[in-house]
Structures are given as structure tokens and as C-alpha cells.
Amino acid sequence: MIGTAAGGALLAAVALGAAGVPAAVAAPEEAAQPELESAGSAPIITVDGLRFRDLDKDGALTPYEDWRLSSDDRAADLVARMSPEERAGLLMHASLTNVGNAYDRAAFDPLLAERHITTYISRLGADAPTLAREHNALQEAAEAERWGVPLKISTDPRHGFTVTEGQTVSNGDFSPFPDPIGMGAIDDPATTLEMGRIIAAEYRAVGITEALSPQADISTEPRWTRQDGTFGSVGADVAPHVAAYVEGLQGGTDGITPDGVATVVKHWVGYGAQVDGYDSHYYYGRYAAFPGGNFAEHITPYEGAFRNQAAGIMPTYSILKDLDLGDGVIEQVGANHNEHLLQDLLRGRYGFDGVITSDWGIANDCPEACRENRPPAFFVGPWGAGMPWGVEDLTLPARYASAISAGVDIIGGSDQPQHILQAVEQGLLTEARVMEAGQRVLQQKFELGLFEDPYVDPAAADAIVGSAASRAAGLDAQQRSLTLLSDATPAASEARVARVAGSPALPVRVEPGMTAWLSGVQASAARSAGFTVVDDPADADVAIVRLADPRGGDDLTDLGFTGSEADYQALVRAHDAGARTIAVPQLTRPLILGNVVANSDAVLASYGVSDEALLNVITGAAEPEGRLPFELPSTMDAVAAQLYDVPNDSASPLFAYRAGLSFAAAPTEPTPAPTPGPGEPT
Template identity: 45%
Template sequence: MKQVIALCAAISLLASTALSQEQPALSARVARTLTIDGLSFKDLNRNGKLDAYEDWRLPAAERAADLVKQMTLEEKAGLMMHGTAPSVGPGSGMGVGTEYDLGRATDMIEKRKVVTFITRLAGDPAALAEENNKLQEIAEAGRLGIPATISTDPRNHFQFVLGASVAAGGFSKWPETLGFTAIGDAALMRRFGDIARQEYRAVGIQEALSPQVDLASDPRWPRINGTFGEDAQLSKSMAQAYVAGFQNGENGINKDSVIAVAKHWVGYGAAKDGYDSHNAYGRHATFPGNNFAEHLIPFEGAFKAKVGGVMPTYSILDGVILDGKPLEAVGAGYSKQLLTDLLRGKYGFNGVILSDWLITNDCKGACLDGEKPGVKPTLNEETFGMPWGVEDMSRVDRFAKAVNAGVDQFGGVTSSDLLVEAVKDGKISKERIDQSATRILIQKFEQGLFENPYVDPEKARSIVGNPAFAAEANAAQARAMVLLDNKAKLVPVQSGKKVFLYGVDPKVAATRGFTVVAAAHEADFAVVRLNAPYQQPHMNYFFGSRHQEGDLDFKDGNADFEAFKSAANEVPTIVTVYLARPAILTGLLDRAGAILANFGASDAALFDAIQGRQKAEGKLPFELPSSMDDIRAQKSDVPHDTRKPLFPIGYHLRY
């Protein structure tokens, strides 16, 4: 038996060795190619010989160790910056547009040694692919030829908030992640991740700044739309499936992976009064229910799928005791207790910890107090920050504290010189810098970027948003809808009737066999689209002017609500509400003939559900409260805990 085991081990070793000798495709625009023993390698540092880090036959960790030895402190510090790929034209301060500013990009790569970027470009997939190739060419020309890693906020959904997501453009358009939770099908969640992975890699994007794994425990919080809802166990299952789809399996990073970054570690959803910690007025999360442990559960799914990255929350967590000690009153990116002790220690996470954006910058003036009346809030990443709990520290000391807490890479900044200064001042050890540099490089090697960082623009055009992907996405939009009420038995509705529409494209209804009329009293029924109610009491803050905050109930005078009431007074009315957050639907329930909740659905998908071509299968991923009094009485860290919800979590009707 021992001989058989030994023989199997030898065969396995030979197979592994043979696999490591398989020639990968090489792509180079600057570096020359070396031929050794009939195999090809890129001479990235142009020294005429094969260095260990250039040898694709070696394990990623061995290659990374060799490269780190060759790097200067400045190059390692640059590796730890995750900058914004600069663009030209309007919106260039946030990298928005259709093409990069190659002069500024060259400066960032050559002088600041930055080789990781978030892209916010949109437009034609082939053009985006070529723009990303241009960044890679600049990076390849660097002293060591280290390829760029290009990341993105989510691109495949309906809602777009600058700084949190990117308009879908040509990418396949799916429901928000809440919609996948509503369907409850982990296989579909993984399928979405796999399709998005293919689309990302086709245009030269290798890292996803998602999934948003936060437990959505306060219903007023404006970031709920990007989460998996408020069921911790279901969120755990969805997080695992999402990561597995994006990373091309559950065994870590490979050459076809998009690195997933689970965020925001941890407790972000327990936002005090529902206000978001992008904003100075929302920097605290509170735990009056002593329920911190439940907020950890969704992340366990991401860890099970060997997620490559973790992003800490901006929030300062109030009322949390960890290992018998209260948490230090700092944002999670500065908390050694949360990053080193809990994340690295208890959970054994060995990937890259990427800070949320701009945590080392100052927050003064309009960032802290909001703009003066009449002044439109703007954001410049160089003059805006979220240094919660360390506002009085110097920027150098902030870098030092974050690195010593456990951060490997800094989002939204390129201040590598300050990190160098912190090391030279003895505030960070060189060994600690080497740790972070190694983690970052290992993932670049595992993805095969040193061999082939370039993409084919024409192939990108054929992959991104192709008809097959679009069909799957459209079906998911309808499946994710939740039938909450059908007392008038309007759903499913037969074609051939006269319909009044509000917020719906008449062309879609006409193609489905309905006659669209101009007035509700002329119709057999009405279809009305609404968004979940919100206010914006902080319009003088950049993110406050973009976030949906405040009360969740429909109030008289709201234009959409008044349009619904007007239609419902005339004819039986189907109303669909886009639930970016939970909504109080008390004002709709007595008037509507049918209520469909959606989490991002085109008009075509809406009519699929209304007509029963693709039935709504969803279950509520959170409860819908009865009143604002109940919401104000709930505990911010405890999910679905209002006194008497109008619709409980998991509610649905069939038809």
C-alpha cells in the first residue's frame, strides 16, 4: 500500500512539473522576449537574463520574494497605493470619462511608482479595453515592468452613485445584489459573478471592489441596495457564491480570476440614525443591541470562497467589545483589533487588506461642515477625506497607524512619498512594508499579469453585454421581483387591454399588445413606477447630495406618490416600487390593485412579470416596516426588528 501511495505521489509530482512547463501566452509591447530551453519568457527588467520573478514556471510566492528583493522602498510604497486612473475632460477629478490622461498616468506610474488603479471610464467596451491596454504599456515600460492591476466599482446594475458604483454602459444589466437574495438561488448568484468576471477581464479589469457583504441592519441606511439584505445566513451563502463566480472558483486566485474585495469590514450597516460614514455627520455605527457577532457572519461566506481582498469600513464602531476590550474609537482602517487581531488572527485571512477611499486625507471645510447655501458640492480626491477618529494626526502618522493596524494598500491616494517618509522616520518597519508588497505581488503573479496583461478590444466587444448574457440578466430582473399584493387579481394581466402608464416606456407596452392611453380614466388598468421614498437633508455635502437618506414613507406632495394616487383613483393600478432601501408602503396598500417590489428591472422585465412570461419569484430580503415610529424605535445593529412590520422579511405571494 505504501508503494502505491508513493507511486501516486510521484505521478502527481511529475504532472505538476509538466504543468508548470506549459508555455503560457506572452504579450509584450515594451519588454523583449528571452528563449530558454525552447520556452519563452519576458525580460521585464531588460537585463538580458532570466530573473526568478520573470520565470513563469516558479510558484507565485517565490517569484514575489525575488521581485521584492529587487524593489526600492519607493517602488514598494507605490505598490501600496491604489490610485484613480486619471481621465480627460469633465469629471476628470474623479477619473470619469471615456479616455485616460496618459500624461498624468505616466507621472503616477514613473514618479510615484503606482501600479494599481480604479477605473471609472465608461463607453464602448472595445475602447475601454484599448484604454486599459495603454495603462499596461506605460506600466510595462517601468524599471521592473510590473503590470498594472485595474479595479472597478460594480458595473452590472441599475443604480449609479459616483464613488460607489459605475453606470452599466455596455455591460450586462442585472438586478442589484438584493435581487439575487430575493431569488435565493446561490447558483444564479455564482453565474452572475462568472459572467461579470468574463466581461471585466475582456476589457482589462482584474479586480472587483465588491461584494458589499455588510449586514443591512438599519433600514434607513442609504447603502442597502448594494448588500445582500438583512438575513445573515442567506447573505453568507450569497457572498460565497459571488466570490466564487468572480474568482473563477473557490481555491483562490488564478489566471482567469477577477479578485473580489469583500467590504466593508465590519459593522457598516449598523449606521447611527441610518447616516452613511462617507459623510462626517455619519461617521459612527452603533451597537445598542450588542449584536456585533451577527455582522461577522456574511463575511464568513467570502472567507470560505478564499476571497482575495477585504476593505475595512469607514465607520467608528460604538459599543463593541472585542476580546474583553472596547474597540479603539477609530475607523476600521486604523483598528489593529479589527484587522490584525480579528481578520488576520481569528479568521486567518491572508489576502490583501485595501483601505476604503481617502482615509489618510484631511477632512476640513466643506468636507467637514458642508458647502455654504447655494454652492453645489463637488469632490476632488486630493482635497477630501474620511480620517475618522484620527483627524488630528498628520498624514504621515495616519499612513503609519493604518499599515501597523494591518492595511496593505490605500484606496484613492497616490501619496507614496508619505509612506516612504513614515518608514524612514522609523514609524513602520521595512519588514512590514515587505509583507504588504509580497501579498499584492503574489496576486498579480497568480492572475498571470506578468505574462499577459493586455486584452483584445474586438473580443471585448463580442463578450461584454452579448445577447446570451443580456438574456440571462433580463430574466433575473423579472425573477427577482416580489409580488406583495394582488387583491384586485390584476397579475398576470392579459394583452389587448388599454393601459395608462407612469414612468414606463409606452413603446414596450405597445409591443406587448396593449393600447396606451393618455389619461387614466380611459384605461382598463394602470402601471405606475415609483422609487422607494427618501429625503436629502444634507444636500450641502457631496455624498449627502447623492445618498437617499431620511424617512421611508410616502408623503403627500411627493410628485410620484401624487401621480400614483391620481391613477389609482381612476382605474385598478399595478404599482412597482424600486427598493433601494426598505420602504413603508402603508400609503400604497389600500389604493393599489397589485404591488410588485423590484430591485432593478427594465420595462421589458416588468412586463414579463406582469404578464407572467417570467413570473416574479422573489421573497423580501428585508422587512418593510409599518411606520417611522417603529423604525426610530428599532436597534441599528439588529436586523428586521421593527415592532410590527407591514411585510416581514421573506414575504411573497405566488400567482
Template identity: 45%
Template sequence: MKKHLSLSFAAILAIAAAAHAGTPAQPTLGYRTTPVIRVDGLSFKDLNRNGRLDLYEDWRQTPGARAADLTGRMDPAEKAGLLMHGNPPGLDGGLRNPWDMAAIAPQIRDRHIRFYINRVSVAPRAMASMANAAQKLAEESPLGIPLVISSDPRNHFQATFGLTVSAGRSTQWPEPPGMAATGDPDLVREFGRIAAREYRAMGISMALSPMADLASEPRWPRTNGTFGDDPVKVERFVQAYVEGFQGAADGLAPGGVATVVKHWAGYGAQPDGYDAHNPYGRDIVFPGGWFDRHVAPFKGAFRARTTGVMPTYGKLPVDVTINGRPAEPVAAGFSRQMLTELLRDTYRFVGFVLTDWKITDDCLTPCLQGTLKHDEVGMPWGVEDLSKPERFAKALDAGVDQFGGVMDPDILVRLVESGRITPGRLDVSVRRMLVVMFQLGLFENPYVDADAAETIVGNPADREKAMEAQRRSLVLLEAAPGTLPLDPKAKPRVWLWKMDAASVAARGFTVVNTPEQADIALLRVATPFSTRPAYFFGSRHHEGSLAFATDNPDRLAVERAAAAGLPVIVSTYLDRPAILGPIKDKASVLIGDFGASDAALLDLLTGKARFQGRLPFELPSSMQAVEKQLPDVSADSEKPLYPSGFGRDG
């Protein structure tokens, strides 16, 4: 029998109201093969097909009670499988390709994997159908435990493997620094609500976000995922993000998406900006003594009762003290000081801890010297000399509940059989993971309406809200008098650099081929970067100098336009804080951009909207100043070209 009905927003509100009133409200049940039984005039899924209503099948019970009951019914292999968060095999072996159900089936059936990350970006209907097909495989298991499908951020402009996913048809919002540039936590909260609705429509129920990290080191590649460099402001935005995605100010609500705040803690304090995904960036340092300020933004997520926390890859230095003792020089995922003493004991966090990907894998000679093979990459920083089973055990001892990017449940089973890990310790983590699954309502209905996904994801009303956010995020840095607004009715001739000619022409401008033919030059440029082509992640990360070298193509384009004697309008994509001196000297109008379409930019240039954004981090004046600043201290470069919070109205 096939049945699948999605809950409408009104239905969700009705259930919530009924629950508040203390009366049972029948939820929608979604199933393909599971029998349904009737008790007290209500319907329940007989997930284990034993003909009676067991406590974990009874949606009237609390998530905690249901989790405890189900934990007692699971064997060690099923429990171990629940503590893996896997990479689903894609068709033709591609990690971002649609899932290979024939390959996933034995993982679900035999390894009992129940958490998968979704890196696919295809049409909403296809996304929903893919999730439904995988959920059907899980439904057929003996206990009927559904899947939790997670995602890295997928509603922005930049897509980098292992960090973010292409937006596809989803609404496209500014990157988090751009959201911070608006200065409006309510906008971030609204973004979270809309993105969560899109996630759930496509079968995604967990967001591996937000980042609560500080953008304290300007060369760091992950700056683009942060809410900037001010700990107080980042805390507010992180709280709003969690509240938006989870659907309430005090925890996960019906219809919400579980959040995993990251990366606990200090990830932004990277020497020379090198990222801890890579062996050459494994250490984090705090020469300015700012460790506590890197921890502080997480309080916003805790206040909103985020469901999960992801520890940082970075290896802590011994000069950081936790409860008066030097930190153990290991990554946070292996640190009992970080996960038990600080996170759970000091901050009273009660959710689950999910490691970042592949921290239990080896980083052998190919990984250390540079490899492009994903299966040769590992991030066991600080515990390189331990065996893989010992890394799992140390992480569990530290306080980890689930392991990201690995699917080795047999290791956990053997650790329990050997006595190294007690069955009770495994049960603690199993219950934590099950509580979230019950809160998400997946045991009642793991399926989504594939046709509805087509109308929900990227609908026109939500797209306009995202567009408005793009407009509000743009920061006006310089504007020569009389340059703005541009008047398309005058049919000005424009020379373009990295802008869509058809979009510009549609506004009434005449696009020409050379600056010499133009009245105005419109250019979009980006913060300079370098990569490390030999390294799997280093080849994808934007690292290195922030300065526009003399042979930089964007700089040459700006100079070419200026040499023609034109008003030169430049918008700079600030995925990291660029050194804009050479651009500023040639530009009539200079704009900071954190993810905005040509259409949003043109709206401001033509006066349809006004500039109101403010920089979420400072823009340094030189690489010498960058090299002298401290990696853990925000906004500390000497004589910045533009300070954090700068922006002109216009």
C-alpha cells in the same frame, strides 16, 4: 514588436490541467516592447531587460516565490508606489471621464503607481483600448511591473459616484438585494462568472466587491449594495459571489477576477441610517449587541478565499469588545484589533487589506460643514488629530497593506527613512500585493483583445441570463383576484407612469395620455429619499424618511390613477425598504423591484413568467417603527407591513 493574444477559455483549462499534472504549460505572452527569451524550449518575458531569466520572470515558479524575488529587487519608492490604489486622472479633469494618458504617465513612471480604479463607462472596445494604453506605460518601466485595474460594481441599475458605475454595454442584473430575492446562490455564482468575463475583456482584473454588510438599518443608503438582512443568507450569497468572480471555490483561478470583500465590519449599523462617508455618519453603534452577527457574513468570503478585504469607514464604539477588550474608537482601517487580532489572528485571513478611499486625508472645516469639492473630502474618523504621515503609520501598524484613493508614496518612503516604519513591514505588504498580481497572470499578459471585448461584453446569451435574473427577483406583494395576467391581445388602454411608452406599446397595449382614458394604470415608483445638497457624498446618497409624503409625486400619480377607478398596478423600486401603506391602499397589484427593466416587468405582468421572489429585508409599517428599531439588529421594526422573506407566487 507588438504581440497580444487573449487566452480562450479552453486554453485556460488546458493550462490549469497541465499545472495540475505537474508539467509546465506555455502561457500566452502579451507585450509591446519587452524582449522575450527562451529557456528549456519555453518563452519568458525579460521584464527588466537584463538578458537573463530572473525568478520573478519565471512563470513556472509559485506566486509567493516570484513575489519574494521581485520585492528584493524593488527600491523603496517602487514599493511605496505599489501600496497606493489611485484615482486615474480623466480627460478634462473628470473623475469618470476616459483616462488622460499624458497625466497618468508620470504617475506610473515617477510615482510607481500600479493600482487604479476604473470609473469609466464607455464602449467595451474603448475600455479595452484605454486599459492597454495604460499597461503599455507600465510595461516600459525598469522592472516591467503591470497595472491592476479595479472597479466598483458595474453590472446593475443604480449608478452612484464612489459606490457603483453605470453598466453601459455590460449585462445588467438586479441589485444585490434582488439577487438575494431569488434565494439562489447558484444564480449569484453564475452572475459572478459572467461579470468577471466582462471585466477581464475590458482590462479590469479586480472587483471592489462584494458587500458582506447587513441591511440592519432601513434608512441606510448602502442597503442597495447588500444581500439583505439575514446574516446566514448573506454569508451564502457572499461566498457564491466570490467563487463566481474568482473562478473557483478555493481561491483565485486563471482568468478570474480578484475580489475585495467589504466593509469589515459592522458598516450597516449606522445611527439614523447616515452613511460613514459623511462626517455626520462617522459612528457605528451596536445597542442590540449584534456586532458578531455583522462579522459573520464575511466567513463566506473567507471560505472562498477572497483575495482582499476592505475595512469600514465607520468608527467603532467602545462598548464593542474584541478579544475581551473594548474596541479602540477609530475606523477599522486604523484598528489593530480589527485587522490583526480579529481578521488575521482569529479568522486566519492571509490576503491583502485595502483601505476605503481617502481615510488618510483631512476633513477640515469645509468637509465638516459641507463641501462639493472632492479634494476637500476626507474620512479620517477617530484619528482626526493625527497628521497625515501618522495616519499612514497607524494604518500600517493596524495591518493595512494598501491605501485607497491616495497617491502619496513619498509619505511612506519618508516613514521608512525616519525609522517609524521598518523596511520589513513595507515588504510584507508589497509581497501580498504582488502575489495577487502574479496570480492574475498580468506579468505574462496584461493586454486584452479590444475587438473581442465588443463580442464578449453584453453578448445576447449573457443578456438573457441577466434578464431571467431580473424576472426572478421581482416580488409580488399584493394581487387583487382577476387582475393578472394582463392580456395584450385585448388591446387594453394603459396609462403609464415612469415606464417607456414604446416598450409597452410594442407588447400590444394602447398607451393613452390620462388615467381617465385608460383601462389599466401601470406605474413604477421608488422609495422616497432626501439628500444633503451641501455634502459631496450626502448630495448623492438616498437618506432620510422612507415614507411617501402627501406631496410625493409618485404617491400623487398612484392616487390619480386610483381616483379614475382603474386597476392600478404599481412596481416599487426598493433601494431602501419603503413604507408602502399609502401605495398598498390604492394598488390592485403591488410589486417589489430591486432593479429590473420594463421588459422583465412586462413579462411577469403578461404571464410569460411567474413571480417567485421573496423580500430580502422587511418593509416597515411606519416611520415611528423605523425610529424605534435598533440600527444593528435586522428585521426588528414593530409590526412590519411585510416581513423579510415575504412574497406571493403568481
């Protein structure tokens, strides 16, 4: 890949002839004939007994078509041939819009043909063969364009359980694994590597070649809402998982391979240290801060990505409030516009040489209504989505120039290349910088093998995506991730279930006729596990109650159950009725569980698991192996007093970092002692 200095030198060294094309390229190297596929617009030609795709349809072998050349040389050749309009299109990462289970071709075709955009994010939730056919149709349209540049199609994560608009996609046909925070609970990088390889195979089978993941952020601020996408709270423990994920998706430790998927590691850097846990998708949440002086730990997970030559980095929306790295306070603009964070730190100190993809909406407007917007309202409003933090008062061309000049190579979520052209015309951005960024974008498409074969087989996609072996691996990871936090029957409950006080509540040895009352669990799954499902907890031997993040308080950042939540009320109802009550809180964030412990016989924490995985563990068919990837605080006062940037530093946490039990190690008394009583606010 080209770096800032090397790229500039390379481009300067490309001598252009009268026709505006490179006068010479390096001699072809010996290489094996790759498989080629064409839809018909680009003929297959033979030169020196070898086959090539004639992407520019001129009947001759143009250097960028020659797979014997390096990806660097091919990209340099092609970008030099392009018009300014075509180069500007390279710097756009647009969105594919959907009509039912298909892409909206009326929206897509002009973006390709008129705006020359060849990188897109897909959020289509269709089945695997449909995705493959849809992507093939788009690639066929791209093949017919002047240079035949193939599409790079990206996606947000699709293999987890938590679905958040604009951040993740439903797993659908894909093999489900725990959310990344659950992989951190397992804390086995080999399992993360296996997950990465499965994700890569399934993405490539449907024609997806770029993953907008993993998150290398660390969970240091308990109220922050993006923790389920991280691998945990301690930088040194997260780094091996980031490295394993990159290796698994890209196909090795030396960068992208032709069968791999490019990774975009995010969000550079410090997103986990959000002030008061606010989300920097919103104007009021635009700051991250480092009062504990712990900025360096937030970089540590990225070192795992750099070791394995991650293809891409995505900067955070956040302004790093008053951060001083030794040369004075850095410019108070979002990281996507911050030259110090992108050029000096990322490319300079850490030598990153891949594509920097901006987060979505970093150059868009944020009018007054946008600046006043807060949760529970969605961050996208009538104005669209605008997160131009620190550069709000610049013109649109100036914002685009600000990001590209700072180091961004491709603007996420944008289909407006005219702003790049206007920035160049106005002297805000150099054409050389546009060429450098475009060359980086093209080079990765060559490395992914897309210029030789961008097409996929729908029948193969059907067999690969969600295969029995991949689903079994995902199920095993789900089961292992579950974290047993408390497991004993208090003395006061002895009479309720005729069990010995202090005896473990788990596992439940299912016997014929054993009854279960359920909240948040499918009856069919419980029946498959051997239970008879009842409608009244008073008739139940066992009650299983899932609990969602309560998202309390005015800004939805509170972590405790107040007693008003329907799932918490179900827990209390079951416990009061005398059933053996198993609480299953979903730890998308480090929740406060004092009153949950007080109203249950066992607490089994989840990070995204199926009912099958959950019931396998509850019934002893599988063992819970998870250990907390972050501490669980005891009160909101303790949360408010901790430092945004320091992990696991709240006073008197209810459960410590890496807490967790096995069935064999279940205590004889509840651990820890419950804090607030039932329904008492925390």
C-alpha cells in the same frame, strides 16, 4: 498568499546579495508553458526550451520572470529588488481620470513613471472594445517601465441598475442583473454563482482584474443608504451569496485563478449597523453601534468569503461605537486604522491572508467644512474626500502609517506615495512592513497571470461583453427578483374597472386595444408588450407607476411617501382615475408602503429591473419569484425604536421578512390592510 507572521518570516529569510537582490530562490517546478504576450518593450526570451517575458530587459531570466516559480517566491524576489520609492508606489490604489471616452494620459503617465503606481480604479463608461484598447495602452506603458510590473485595474460594480457616484458605475455594455439586494430576493446561490461567472468573463474581456465587491454587509438598520448593494438582512442567508459571488468571480473556491477576477469583500465589519442610518462617508455619520449585542451576525457573511479564499477585504469607514469584544472597548478609530479589527480579528481569528485594501480617503484631511457637511450635499467637497475618523488630528504621514501598521496593505484612492516614504523616515512605519504589504500586492498580480499576459483582445471583448446568452441570464434574474406584495382589487374599486372585487390585478392578459398609462416606464417597452399607450390615466385600462426611494426628512433617511413626491402623486392620479393601478416601488431600502398599497391594485417590488423584465412579469410572460430580503416597516416610529444591529426587528411590520406572493397564490383580499391614507405622512 503570505500572512502577517509567515510573510515577515519569509522576508527575513530572503538573503540579499551585494546588489540588493535575492541570493537564491526555490527550484522551478514543472508547469505548462503559458501563453505570453508582449507589446515589444519586454522581449520574449527562451530558456531550457521554454518562453518567458524579459520584463527587466536584461537578456536573462530573472526569478520573478520565471512562471515555474510560485507566486509567493516571485513576489518576494521582485519586491526585494525594488527601491523604497517603487515599493511605496505598490501601496497606492489610484484613480484613472477620464477625458471623454478615454483615459487622461497626461494625468496617468506621471503616476506610473514618477510615482511607480501600478494599481488603479477605472470608472470609464466607454463601450467594451474601447475599454479593452484603453487598458491595453496603459499596460503597454507599464511594460516599458524598469520592472515591467503590469497594472491591476479595478472597478466598482457595473452590472446593476442603481448608479451612485463613487459607489457604482452604469452598466453600459455589460449584462444587467438586479442589484445585489434583488439577488437576495431570489435567494438562489446558484444564480448568484452564474452572475459571478458572467461578471468575471466580462471584466477580464476588457482588462479589469479586480472587483471592489461584493458587499458582505447586512441590512439591519432600515434607514441606512447602502442596502441595495447587500444580499439582505440575515447573516446566515447572506453568507451563501457572498461565497457564490467570490467563487464565480475568482474562478473557484481555492483563491484567484489566472482567468479570474480578484474580489475585495466589503465593508469589514458592521457597516450595516449605522447609527440612525447615517452614512459614514460623512463625519456626522461616523459611528456604527451594536445595542442589540449582535456584532457576531455581521461577521457571518464574511465566513462565506473566507471559505472561498477571497483575495481582498475592504474595511468600513465607521467607528464601532463602544464595541467590547471581551478585552475592553476597542480603539475608537475607523476600521481602516483599527489594529484589533484587522490584525487580531481578521488576520488572527479568521486567518485572512489576502490584501486589505482601505476604503477611499481614509488618510485625507477633513477640515471644519468637511465636518459640518451633511446630505443632501455630496461628501466630496472643495477639500476633496476625507474620512479619517478617529485619526483626524494626526499628520498625513502618521495617518498613512496608522492604516498600514494596523494591517492595511494598499491605500484606496491615494496617489501620494511620498507619505509612505515620510512615515518610514520619521520612524512611524517600518520598511519591513512596507515590503510585506508590497509583496502581497504583487503576489496577486502573479496569481492573476498578469506578468505573463496583461493584454486583451478588443474584438473578443465586443463579443463577450453583453452577449445574448449573458443578457438572457440577467433578464431571467431580473424577472425572478420581482416581489409581488399585494394583488387584489378592493371592493370599492369594482365599478372602476368592471372587475370582480377581490380578483387579482396581475397578471394582465393583454388583449388588442388594451390601453396603458405610464410613469417611469418607457412607452416603447409598453408598446412592445402589446399595450396602446395613452396620455390620460382616465383613458387607461392599466396604469404602471414606478416609485423611487423618497429619501425624506432632514437627513434623507425617512422611508415613507409624504404625498409631495411626483411619482407618488402619479400613483394617486392613476388610482383615482379608475385605471387598474400597478405600483412598482424600487426597494433600495425597506420603504414604508402603507399609502402605496392603499392607492394601488397591485404592488410589485423591484430591486433594479429593466422595463422589459417588468412588463414580462406584469403580462404573465414570466413569474415573480422574489421574497423580501428585509421586512418592510409600518411607521417611522417603529423604525426609530428598532435596534441598529438586529435584523427585521421593528414592531408590527407591514410586510415580514421573506414575504412575497406568486400569481397562483394571490389573496382574495388586500394583504396587508393599508395603514396611512393617501398622502398621509408616515
